[in-house]
């Protein structure tokens with residue numbers, strides 16, 4: 001049995017761990033490293049699609065491996081055809097730093113995900129933009145065919161080139177096999193629904209890969225069940241995330257509910273709030289605050305789409321889009337015709353993507369006029385990219401901005417943060433009210449978990465401080481980043 005680490009080493013995120021046992025080879029996550037990407041790329045300097053995976057490989061974002069990458073890209077680069085070299089990719093959750101590079105995988109590699117991860121990835125694919133966004137599907141590029149009408153060629157693109165990837169959407173707790181491996185996925189609590197830890201039986205004992213997890217959200221019991229199951233096993237190797245191994249304490253989701261709720265109950269004007277877009281636990285927290293304070297939480301059409309996916313799963317952990325304390329915001333873009341009765345509806349619709357149009361006609365869809373006139377009734381979701389909506393809403397005196405995201409930890413985030421401050425100052429909103437709960441377990445929790453599970457070996461990933469785990473366990477292997485590829 002062999003483990004190779006192509007990401008997630010001495011950094012938070014970018015997990016790409018290759019597990020090889022007998023003839024079976026699986027990747028645990030296939031994520032993007034934000035820090036490596038930030039070394040070379042920015043918003044307007046991006047890897048080129050026309051150079052396919054080479055731009056990613058040359059800049060150290062993707063390892064040089066055979067039998068892993070998309071055939072359409074390799075062919076276009078003039079590379080010979082390859083055999084599939086990977087049995088499956090097991091995704092812990094749908095955060096970019098664990099899953100974004102699924103885009104670059106061959107279309108015949110099965111992707112293993114939870115139902116909730118499927119719902120999130122479907123939302124990302126259907127409502128997102130960008131060049132490298134294939135997740136559940138594979139949309140072949142660089143393909144041409146003769147025109148039906150006669151002379152010349154046409155590019156094959158869009159739906160014509162789209163195929164569904166082979167997906168294994170598993171049930172938690174149910175054992176299945178991949179080649180010589182036996183796998184049991186367990187749900188864990190994280191700042192994104194559908195997070196999964198994998199118990200994998202290999203020829204050299206059981207491996208537990210935790211993905212990202214915590215013990216202080218609405219699904220804490222799931223993490224506890226995973227630990228209990230692991231205690232029953234003889235764990236040879238525990239691959240554990242350690243984002244917060246250097247932190248002793250922090251807020252719980254209930255703390256956010258209580259303190260933000262208390263603050264918001266004192267606000268007389270509009271409350272604008274920013275939280276991570278797909279953190280449905282946080283969305284639930286602010287929905288509960290809206291209920292308690294008699295406000296309505298105003299969300300985006302992307303939220304509506306995401307909540308619908310979860311309702312379709314029968315998951316009633318999160319509010320339905322018909323909930324009386326939810327509204328959806330018709331933002332102004334394109335010609336900015338939201339709320340303009342002097343234009344025909346078919347013209348107004350053209351400001352919106354096809355998937356958005358059905359939300360325009362809901363009873364609980366509102367535009368800036370309604371928010372501007374009744375500011376004290378709303379808890380308005382306003383992320384960084386929506387700050388310009390404040391120009392239409394014109395928050396009245398006594399309004400506040402609640403910031404429920406992590407503190408800035410790099411230069412780019414500091415610049416963005418300064419811009420947010422300028423907007424708040426512009427509208428007299430004062431200092432942002434900061435309250436957040438992390439998606440990750442802290443030191444005492446990590447320590448207790450390791451002591452309970454008693455693995456023979458501990459491998460910390462997804463942390464800048466792997467060496468701190470030596471205080472927790474006497475057989476810690478700090479992984480080395482594999483930069484060479486297979487050879």
Ligand SMILES: [Zn+2]
Pocket residue numbers: 093095190192212439
């Ligand atoms: Zn995560």
